[in-house]
Amino acid sequence: MEAKKAVRDQIISNHDIAEKFRLLADLLEIKGEASYKIAAYRKAADSIDHTPEPLSTLRQQGKLETIPGVGKAIAQKIEDLLDTGTFELLEEVTSEYPPTLRELLQVPDLGPKRVKLLWGELKVGSLDALELAIEDGRIYKVKGLGPKAIERIIEGLKSLKGRDIRIPIGKARELGKRIVQQLLEKTDKVEKIELAGSIRRFRETAGDIDIVAASEHPEDIIDTFCSLPMVQDVNMKGENRCRVMIEGGIQVDLICLPAQHWGTLLLHFTGSRDHNLHLRDLALERGAHMSEYGFKKNEQLITFSTEEEVYKFLGIQYVPPEMREDRGEIELSLIHQLPKVIRQKDIRGDLHMHSTWSDGKCSIRDMALAARSLGYEYICITDHSQSLGIARGLTPERIVEQRKEIESLNKELAPFKILQGIEMEVLSDGSMDLPEEVLRDLDLVIASVHSGLRQGREKVTSRALAAIRHPLVDILAHPTGRIIGSREGGDFDLETIFREAARTGTILEVDGDPNRLDLRDVNAQEAVDSGCLISISSDAHSIEGLYNMEYGVGTAARGWIRPQDVINTRPLDEMLKLLKRNRS
Template sequence: MVNHNLAKILREISVLLEMKGEDFKPQAYEKAAHSVEMLERDVREIYKDGSIKALEDIPGVGKGIAERIEEYLKTHHIKDYDKLKKQIPVKIDELSSVEGVGSKMILRLYKELGIKTRAQLEKAAKAGKLKNIEGFGKKTEENILRSIEFLKKEHGRSILGFIMPQAKDLLEKIKKIPEVKSAEFAGSLRRRRETIGDLDFIVFSDKPAEIIKKFLNFPEIEHIYSKGEQKALVRLNSDIDADISVVSPKSLGSALIAWTGSKQHNIAIRTLAEKKGWLLNDYGLWNGKKLLASKTEEEVYKKLGMEWIPPEIRNGTDEINAALKNKLPELIGYDDLKGDLQVQTDWTDGDHSIKEMAEAAKKLGLEYICITDHTKSLAMTGGNDEKGLLKEMAEIDKVQKQVPGIKILKGAEVNIMKDGSLDIDDETLTKLDIVGAAVHSHFNLSEKEQTERIIKAMENPNVDIIFHPTGRIIQRRDAYKVDMDALLKAAKRTKTVMEIDAYPDRSDLKDEYIRKAVEMGVKLSIDTDAHSIHHFQYLEYGIAQARRGWATRDDVINTRGWKEMLKLLK
């Protein structure tokens, strides 16, 4: 996709314009950059299908930016950008990623010291040259050096499901501070984004200063970036940053909205308030000095003329229009799942036996699981052949008697071969309750070949579910190239279920594909891909993912009891 590079350039233009003291253009470019980054379709395709008019349909992209995008697609250059870049030839992304360094500082650093890169900035700071620049002091120099040290460790964003246990522990600790009335996650943590930049907490109390003081004494705090009467920003010894903000319970609703974001969502609803002649800030919704609403989120949204919006879908896109019309779907709830349809055991690459997995799932309150060990062509996992599968089925029957109170379904994670055929014969597959099929090899086929390959597997009447349909692993492996529209159409036609793999670094399907599937009436399943008894807890993140994709209870098959669920399969 060209989107990432294009967004980067638009963002750089924004910073360059800021340096020049332009007032509103930077926001315009920043907004356009954000939109382009969020697009699910490649800008090249959008342009190919609908020319420049289609580009102008991207939120925040008007005539001017659309022309520049067109120029970029045609020539790989944007003249205005090149011109700006020539005047100030600095590595903007490198420098602005340093905490506390923004456009104005970058400009001064370049003009006064000729600094273009982060390495040069570090060298100058170490040599004590920064404090000679007007507006810079010793503190600034120290902070820049500290931030560069931190960046060198290359800490990017954390994966939601992996960071959540730590976040939950810290939230519990915060709640135990006596002056705390209540406390919640905020930011991307509360929105349950698939990756998290830092841990945001919002605390409700009438004694903010004391809470900040006590929080700053927590042993896990390694460094304090800033602290005030109401807020603090720190780094934890686990090398992730945490933000805490304390607000009076009187402002709980408005503060939660403000601190949950997203930024785009906040801008949109604050603009909406402003249109009515009101002001929306952390402390409430105001008409002049008159407080209109502040206590609960519901109250604030209602006053603005809309229904409450679940945090998971607060993107600042179409959720606001839907909420204004009272047309938000009722998203699947965190208690709605009754079973897990992808579970591996020690028959292949799982850590625990069928019995141990069943017992663990039962303990968590699940009504059923489906055992889906790998099949033979995935040799590294010791995958089952036909004979092995039959043996495992017999073993499941045996375990079922030993572990009552949870239904153990018989399944397999069958390998889709390069040509779309399966590595287990149909006769054996018909004996299973559920057949999941998945791609584990040949990730580099062309989009056309990969799409046809998976559709061919869907057309097998035994294939019930496509597991982790895009094969991506967050921060490790990109999704293989596939035409998702075509896959979803085929899924609809063949009544194949698409999985939301809840394993935290998979989270596959991702939210925009889930939303597309929901719109097209394709059924989904949410499974953990558990390889250990500890993995069932990941269902929570699969549900979060489904909620971000606007999925309802009805869209997800394993919200039903197992008998009813099986009826939905081919």
């Protein structure tokens, strides 16, 4: 009883509970359990992660089963977690497999069946154990693993081990927001607070999490921050700054100064090292020394409350955070010719999202209402096409049925507009997944190369080109197929793809899913320089996923993409005229 009370008195966050269900799903997948069970636990985990109210509060209100994907059985497991920190099925599965076994799922070409095989025959239960099994040759004795499969596993492990230990931007921002929220719940002395560094610049990964705050009581803020539930260790603590470690060994730095220093504080901890050094050189030319506190000139400290004031003092244009990489932005700002890059407020609609008709979690109506609440004028529902069976892809018959629902919703929600599209598979032989007579009746067609990305450069490029040259394909989605930190994407000849997309009038996508960010910033810039237009989309599979747009916009801004380069900055009629199918 005392043990239960001790656990109950501890703070167990929604995220911690969601991670327990993700661990269970991963281990059940390795065990070979039914896919519907695994999907149910993953769906519940995602819903729990996006539930704003603490689960302990919902439990007291008897509302756990109002969470999408949480039925009676999962609700009971949540109650057990809140009481004891675990539940019976999790204990049972983790007694069979070590939690570190899920690490192996990160290795390309090492799926659940092979992980189970390695565990069963060699007791390989972690990345280190896999590396040792390769080094001593034991992996070659595993029945069911041929030489080619082992070669791909070795290459996958090398690729994984060779990566920088950086956090994907989506995870870094969410963790940053969570710890900021915890701080704001504990103190009312914070006047301003922002995530800075790589996160504010929307780099696709971050080495750590940088936070800046303004307060007249910096020491109190630092003390409170170091005692937050998310903090596992305090590495450094001073009067106005600290460095702590949170879950996963992730480093978080906080610096807090009075509000009069805010302009230089935020600027100093946002820009890349090279951008900041360039600004310091400009300051020296004006006889001033620049730091996070302000500019020291003639023994006097000049402070600024905004970043705009800092850039004005230096005699240059304001540089948006995403551009602060020292890639020529300062030279252009000196002569006031810095381009105006895309901002979230420029986006009028979202042209790539999914509903419950395929693998989305929300109805078309719910997605439309949520998008309208974000200020959008239109959306396009682009559920998967028939060949992507795992995502319940749409057959021609289901497309007709879906159209009836969309037509009815358009009458209800006017003047907001729902377009009917499709995310169509480009098959392994380069053919399209749906016939022209079906595509012709849609408002918009996105084509995607999801499978066969290991085909050689010539083959994968030819498949993308087949889509680009198709008269009824309007947009090429996530053109490289990469998954950040997991899959490098196909070896596409992007120069040829950009040239052909410009020639045919095919739009190229910047997919805002933080796991994709595809096209990446430099590729998007190259595409526009080649004469292409861009679509920035969320690729949302839920209402929460609509907020992926900010990642897409951030990535495009890093590529210096302007509003006029993006089709969904236009009103609906103008946007539709830019689609290949509607050009005369």
